[in-house]
Amino acid sequence: MKTFMAITALAVALLAVPQAEAGRSCEAKKPGVQQVERGQALAERTLQALEAEHTKNGTQVVVLARAGQDLSKYGLRYSHLGFAYRTRDAQGQAVWRVLHKLNHCGTAESAVYRQGLGEFFLDDLWRYEAAWVVPAAEVQAKLAALLPDDGRAAALHHKQYSIVSYPWALRYQQSNQWAIETLALAMEPAASTRAQAQAWLKFKGYEPTALRLGALTRLGGRVTSANVAFDDHPNEKRFGDRIETVTVDSVFAWLQRSGLGGAPVTLRL
Numbered sequence: 001m002k003t004f005m006a007i008t009a010l011a012v013a014l015l016a017v018p019q020a021e022a023g024r025s026c027e028a029k030k031p032g033v034q035q036v037e038r039g040q041a042l043a044e045r046t047l048q049a050l051e052a053e054h055t056k057n058g059t060q061v062v063v064l065a066r067a068g069q070d071l072s073k074y075g076l077r078y079s080h081l082g083f084a085y086r087t088r089d090a091q092g093q094a095v096w097r098v099l100h101k102l103n104h105c106g107t108a109e110s111a112v113y114r115q116g117l118g119e120f121f122l123d124d125l126w127r128y129e130a131a132w133v134v135p136a137a138e139v140q141a142k143l144a145a146l147l148p149d150d151g152r153a154a155a156l157h158h159k160q161y162s163i164v165s166y167p168w169a170l171r172y173q174q175s176n177q178w179a180i181e182t183l184a185l186a187m188e189p190a191a192s193t194r195a196q197a198q199a200w201l202k203f204k205g206y207e208p209t210a211l212r213l214g215a216l217t218r219l220g221g222r223v224t225s226a227n228v229a230f231d232d233h234p235n236e237k238r239f240g241d242r243i244e245t246v247t248v249d250s251v252f253a254w255l256q257r258s259g260l261g262g263a264p265v266t267l268r269l
Contacts (some may be wrong), residue, residue, distance in 0.1 A: 031122060038128050042269055043117040046130045049267055050096055053134065054086055061085045061140045063255065064098060065248045067127040074211055078131055078248035081176055085147045099147050101178040103161050108226045110161040112154050128269040133252050133261040142186040156181045156194050162229040164245045167208045169232040170194050176246040180206065206254045209247040
């Protein structure tokens with residue numbers, strides 16, 4: 001019963017906003033029974049794995065990803081990440097919460113949410129698969145101090161959203177971009193602005209994913225989707241069909257390459 005309560009905890013938004021999904025439009029339909037069951041099963045198994053990791057190594061924080069969309073044509077496996085951290089509920093029971101940024105129903109705005117594992121995996125997943133990276137001990141300690149603090153957790157949040165926002169610009173901010181900028185703030189408190197956080201990320205060798213998107217694809221995306229914009233990308237890259245953005249795959253590779261985290265762990269149903 002305690003496990004069930006932990007993975008089905010209701011979301012607590014840092015900002016008062018309507019239901020939202022990362023990069024998806026809101027549809028007037030409830031999730032099907034099978035979708036709920038599989039999402040909860042994935043959450044349950046993820047919880048068990050994270051608890052085992054905590055018991056073995058004292059892990060308190062992981063960078064957790066899900067596969068909400070089919071991005072295989074871009075060579076990508078995961079679509080969205082957040083920070084999962086171990087804490088205690090009002091009854092003193094150990095629970096895992098996920099702090100992540102979500103787009104408002106396909107609009108050009110977003111907010112930061114705190115959810116249980118059950119809700120994190122209740123999205124309309126493309127694949128029922130979880131993946132995570134365990135940060136280095138120092139990174140975990142600094143994230144563990146920041147994540148429960150609503151003010152610090154949302155300090156670098158920028159509500160103007162584009163799903164393909166340029167990593168080194170300030171006009172928009174997509175979900176994965178918020179996460180690594182917040183990680184930069186945790187590691188370097190002096191990085192109190194987005195520009196300073198991005199400078200830290202460059203210093204630490206973060207490299208975004210370069211997507212090859214032709215002019216028709218870019219035009220179609222901008223015309224039909226409020227949450228897709230390309231006008232923050234440098235002209236020489238944009239008109240050269242090179243769109244750079246923050247992806248889960250690039251973050252996982254960077255964490256391991258930089259020594260900030262370990263190799264990704266994958267869990268499939």
